[in-house]
Amino acid sequence: MTEQPLLSIRGLIVAFDGLLALRGVDLDVMPNQAFGLVGESGCGKSVTLLAALGLLPASASIQGSVRLAGQELIGAPQTELDRIRGGRVAMIFQDPSSALNPVHRVGTQVMEVLCLHRGMDKTTARAEARRLFDWVGIPDAARRLDAYPHEMSGGQNQRVMIAMALAGQPDLLIADEPTTALDATIQAQILDLLRRLQQETGMAMIVISHDLGVIADICAHVAVMYAGRIVEQTEARQLFANPSHPYTRGLLAALPEMTGPRRPLVAIGGSVPEPWAMPPGCAFAPRCVSVSPACQSAVPAFRAIAASHHVACIEA
């Protein structure tokens, strides 16, 4: 591929108090790409992007490289990161009500981004905030600008967060569990909105989720993480048609079905290893159904098994 990746992560390692949370993550996100990062709690999916944006506490030790359109972010000065975050890279989180400031009107919070990152004066910013509210589908936008977060529902607050993210005209939107706290019918609305906005703006989007269904819904590319590493990465269609890492297969099999006969679920035995008790070799080996002695001796290489389909498993 001749196109340069927008975000390029290489050998990212993060440790908290000497315990590894990320054990070497490589990741490329192209411009315009909708990229999904999926995995269970503690697999490092959020830490990867928090580390990339310099949002981890000072106690975290970070190694490796994160480049945004060629610019190195690891070790970049705070002032530089402040310009990037909220500007070129925007983030939305799981719980919109706690991400918004409860004592400021939602319109003011969006206007702040516009003044800070796009140098607008207050009048222009208010008009632009209103346009953004309309864009993200907040009904009665002009009046809602003056509402406080507690006066709005969770779904509406998430729309405000998305408006705020779009305010900086980002090249990359990072959505960390954007619909996890929302009800099913509201989740469907927000997923539709994110898909539409990504197509309209042409921004790249990274969606972090524990829910393979959510990822399948809005992402064209998927990386599956387990215990601080990416274990499988490919196009979404390919991942669901032909999951190749035993962990990915296990995750898909563990989901109850909505159609067909009901059978006992195929659970993955055991649980995710604790960071202080990582097995040597493949981290998934103790829970893997097709484990062999070789799995326990060395960490499996992340290798291509087809064009744009990579798997970290010696059996795949």
Added chain:
Amino acid sequence: MKPLLRLDHVARVYRGHRFLGQAPVVRAVDDVSLSVAPGMTLGIVGESGCGKSTTGRLALGLERPDAGSVTFDGAPMPAAGTSAWRTLRIRMQLVFQDPLGALDRRLTIANQIGEPLRIHGIGADSERRDRVERLLADVGLRGDHGDRYPHELSGGQRQRAVLARALATDPVLLVCDEPVSALDVSIQAQVINMLAELQARRGIAMLFISHDLKVVRQIGHEVAVMYLGRIVEQGDPDTIFADPVHPYTQALVSAIPVPGPRGRPRIVLRGEPPNPADRPAGCPFHPRCPVATADCAQTVPDLKPLPDGRLVACLRADVDLSSARIAA
């Protein structure tokens, strides 16, 4: 089979505080009837504020219905706090979503599993110890897990411990409110399998409350879909989820994000569930319904049986909704 638990046209109304003008009245549960037989699981699904948790609390007698009646094992449910109710509590238990919040952080797991036995004076000390051991094994925990404190266990193990405690008194009714929602997918599958197996083996009647349709289909013998305090569709999970009739159930089923290709087009509902304190007249779903007519804004639809046995509360259930489904 004779139902173990019966709710007959129960309603639960909360009155808010008067600030200016009228005090708000919230009908959290409105005219709900259901029954659960021994060994069977009734799943209740719906979004936040639909009244599913209140229904669970009514079923256990933790809340008094403002209308209708709750019958447990053929007798009316005694008022909470009375000695008759406390005696009944041995036979009915509640499991919540958050196992860490449900456990006492200062007591060992074995201590907490044995607590209901001590409270209800069941067995001598040594018997209780044996029983706790057996309960630990039943839920797939090792004996040494019993000596640990809640923070030393993983989320899945904690939920197993909560379950062991709920099973300690050998209950005949279990109300589970979002018991696996806080767990990761791979762990969720383990707990669901274990729950289904324990329930079948012990013949427990279960009320399983969840927002997750996939989980409810997996574990429920029957399912009730709630919206704004009322049941809108009820019956066999396979029938209802394969071919939902109520427009709300249709939207709910289509909203499930599924990995892989989507079978039917997604129905994205307009707006949000209304505030329960500001319930619309007529069918509570009509403001968001893609097929609502003028009549729907006037008349509250009754839950009526369809030829295939399910119950549906929709004035338009008799018309063929499949064309509307595609249009929506």
